[in-house]
Amino acid sequence: MKKYLLLFLSIVLVGCGGGNGSSGSAIPAPGTPTLVTIIGGDAKVTLGWAAVSGATSYNVYYGTKVGVSTAGAKITGATSGNVITGFTNGAAYYFVVTAVNAGGESPVSIEVSATPQVPAPGVPSGVAVIGGDAKVNLGWAAVTGATSYNIYYGTVAGVTTTGTKIAGATSGNAITGLANGVTYYFVVTAVSAGGESPVSSEVSAKPNIPPLRAPSGVTVTGGDAQVNLGWAAVTGATSYNIYYGTVAGVTTTGTKICRELLICPVL
Numbered sequence: 001m002k003k004y005l006l007l008f009l010s011i012v013l014v015g016c017g018g019g020n021g022s023s024g025s026a027i028p029a030p031g032t033p034t035l036v037t038i039i040g041g042d043a044k045v046t047l048g049w050a051a052v053s054g055a056t057s058y059n060v061y062y063g064t065k066v067g068v069s070t071a072g073a074k075i076t077g078a079t080s081g082n083v084i085t086g087f088t089n090g091a092a093y094y095f096v097v098t099a100v101n102a103g104g105e106s107p108v109s110i111e112v113s114a115t116p117q118v119p120a121p122g123v124p125s126g127v128a129v130i131g132g133d134a135k136v137n138l139g140w141a142a143v144t145g146a147t148s149y150n151i152y153y154g155t156v157a158g159v160t161t162t163g164t165k166i167a168g169a170t171s172g173n174a175i176t177g178l179a180n181g182v183t184y185y186f187v188v189t190a191v192s193a194g195g196e197s198p199v200s201s202e203v204s205a206k207p208n209i210p211p212l213r214a215p216s217g218v219t220v221t222g223g224d225a226q227v228n229l230g231w232a233a234v235t236g237a238t239s240y241n242i243y244y245g246t247v248a249g250v251t252t253t254g255t256k257i258c259r260e261l262l263i264c265p266v267l
Contacts (some may be wrong), residue, residue, distance in 0.1 A: 029104035030055040033097045036080075040114035042194075044085045047095055049109065051080070055099035060084065061108065062095045068111055070098065087116040090193070120195035121146040124188040131205035135176040138186055140200065142171070146190035151175070152199065153186045159202055161189065178207045212237055 030052045037048035047060060058080070061072040075084065078097070087093060092115045096108035126141035138151060149171070152163035166175065169188070178184060183206045187199035217232035229242060243254035 027101065027103035028054075030099035030101050030106050032106045033058065033099050033109045035095075035097060035109050035112050038095065038112045038114045040116045041083070042118055043087050043089055043116050044083050045087060045093060045095070045114045045116060046081065046083050047078075047097070047112075048080045049097050052099040052106070054101050054103075055106075056101045057099075059098045059100060059105065060095060061098070062093055064091060064093060066094055066111070066113075068094045068096050069108065070105075072096075089116050089118055091115065118145070118192060118194035121190040121192045121197050123197050124149065124190050124200040127186070127188055127200045127203050129186055129203045129205040131207045132174070133209050134178050134180055134207050135174045136178060136184065136186070136205045136207060137172060137174050138169075138188070138203075139171045140188050143190040143197070145192050145194075146197075147193070148191045150189045150191060150196065151186060152189070153184050155182060155184060157185050157202065157204070159185045159187045160199065161196075163187075180207050180209055182206065209236070215240065 031054075033049040033052050033055075035047070035049045037046070039046045049058070052058075057076070058078045059070075060075040060078040061068050061070055062075075062084075063072040078084075092113055094111050094113045096111050098108055099106040121143045122145075124140040124143050124146075126139075128139050130137045140149070143149075148167070149169045150161075151166040151169040152159050152161055153166075153175070154163040183204055185202055185204045187202050189199055190197040212234050215231040215234050215237075217230075219230045221228045231240070234240075241252075242257045243250050243252055244257070245254040
């Protein structure tokens with residue numbers, strides 16, 4: 001009986017390894033993530049980082065002050081490239097990332113920041129312009145989300161935001177103080193809290209003195225080898241031309257008088 005008992009004890013000691021063997025190496029915590037991208041959006045931020053060897057998950061910490069640590073607001077199990085929502089537009093946020101595995105959590109990454117913001121509005125469309133007397137009227141379709149508009153213009157095609165600027169412009173309003181006979185080129189941008197849109201398609205117009213209306217109240221009285229011709233004054237007219245002929249239907253191809261005079265007086 002004693003023989004069998006000793007054999008049993010020997011087997012147990014071998015199975016337990018005698019308590020003197022190594023328990024194996026501990027898993028090290030992963031390295032620190034390197035942040036690659038941060039993009040602010042409308043009440044959101046997209047944060048990206050390079051994968052860390054051995055990491056099984058990542059934590060994002062953030063706050064509204066510089067110097068974020070692991071005591072900041074925490075997002076566990078974060079994924080690179082995912083959108084983090086629920087932020088306040090116009091406020092700056094600061095972010096760090098850590099990598100995690102069974103060995104623990106890495107030190108925090110270098111801090112980065114972003115300011116969520118309403119996106120800039122779209123480009124104005126339907127831009128049209130009509131030239132007038134030393135002025136133009138410029139109009140465009142309303143842009144969703146825009147709070148104001150800027151007009152840029154110049155006398156050379158290819159106007160950009162470096163051109164002469166009219167801030168807070170309104171569609172349909174007149175732009176005055178332009179030179180008659182000169183071609184002007186115009187673009188429009190839409191503005192919101194999110195910034196300024198790209199410029200619209202370019203349009204052009206040449207301000208000119210508007211055409212005169214035709215004289216009215218024309219009367220003629222025949223005399224001895226002569227006629228007396230009269231008419232009502234026309235607003236804006238600086239001179240008058242008379243055309244005549246011996247066949248009905250006289251046009252500006254008829255005989256012209258007062259050709260050499262500065263003003264043909266009203267009779």
